[in-house]
Amino acid sequence: MARVLKQFTLPPSLLFPQGWSGTVPDLRRIQEALAGRVSLRNAFRSLPRWIAGVDVGLGRFAKIARAAAVLVDSRTLLPVAEAVVEQPVALPYIPGLLSFRELPVVLQALAQLPRRPDLLMCDGQGIAHPRRFGIAAHLGVATGLPSIGVAKSILVGTHDSLPGRQGAQRPLLIDGEGVGTVLRSRAGCAPLIVSPGHRIGIERAADFVMAMLTRYRLPEPTRLADRLSKPPRDTEHR
DNA sequence: GCGACAG
DNA sequence: ATCTTGTCGC
Numbered sequence: 471m472a473r474v475l476k477q478f479t480l481p482p483s484l485l486f487p488q489g490w491s492g493t494v495p496d497l498r499r500i501q502e503a504l505a506g507r508v509s510l511r512n513a514f515r516s517l518p519r520w521i522a523g524v525d526v527g528l529g530r531f532a533k534i535a536r537a538a539a540v541l542v543d544s545r546t547l548l549p550v551a552e553a554v555v556e557q558p559v560a561l562p563y564i565p566g567l568l569s570f571r572e573l574p575v576v577l578q579a580l581a582q583l584p585r586r587p588d589l590l591m592c593d594g595q596g597i598a599h600p601r602r603f604g605i606a607a608h609l610g611v612a613t614g615l616p617s618i619g620v621a622k623s624i625l626v627g628t629h630d631s632l633p634g635r636q637g638a639q640r641p642l643l644i645d646g647e648g649v650g651t652v653l654r655s656r657a658g659c660a661p662l663i664v665s666p667g668h669r670i671g672i673e674r675a676a677d678f679v680m681a682m683l684t685r686y687r688l689p690e691p692t693r694l695a696d697r698l699s700k701p702p703r704d705t706e707h708r
Numbered sequence: 709g710c711g712a713c714a715g
Numbered sequence: 716a717t718c719t720t721g722t723c724g725c
Contacts, residue, residue: 565713
């Protein structure tokens with residue numbers, strides 16, 4: 471059952487005031503209001519043990535959203551629990567409003583985990599967003615849990631040129647304000663865009679992501695969730 | 709008015 | 716996000 475979700479802090483009415491529906495301007499106003507609940511204060515001094523990665527994959531014609539939540543033990547970087555939930559897609563993808571499309575099913579998947587994560591990592595932006603309220607920030611505020619956004623590309627913001635070596639970092643700026651970190655997680659790969667979601671600062675968010683890297687471009691929690699969220703591909707050829 | 713635009 | 720085989724570089 472929904473063991474974890476019941477422990478989450480805010481009631482649905484406060485998480486999504488318009489019940490996920492409404493016009494684009496309506497949804498933007500919701501983000502502006504909820505952005506005020508985001509905290510950049512660090513909830514942890516060092517990497518906590520239980521980290522959940524979440525991601526959403528779409529079927530062939532984007533009819534079904536498949537959310538995956540993978541609980542990883544940061545001491546071993548190995549998965550200790552997984553959950554997958556599928557649900558019809560309710561909204562189209564609109565840049566800047568991703569969370570309204572993906573969060574409903576993500577919350578369902580998180581609810582299936584056997585224990586409450588200490589920290590969440592998800593695909594997409596945290597505060598590196600036009601209204602400082604990307605999906606990672608929304609997820610953090612919705613659950614009350616610390617969260618970090620790990621995106622594969624920039625939504626908004628600029629940065630100085632980034633060295634090619636692994637570990638290189640540059641601040642991501644929006645109108646001169648630091649909102650995240652452009653991080654070369656792996657040499658020869660496009661950098662990751664790391665930004666705080668909730669209850670963590672810019673610098674520590676990048677540190678925690680680095681601590682979860684192995685040989686791949688994505689940190690383990692997100693990488694595993696990404697794989698799990700992909701619908702099984704047809705192998706049949708008539 | 710014209711592009712840009714997480715997943 | 717998804718559609719897709721082979722191929723070039725760290």
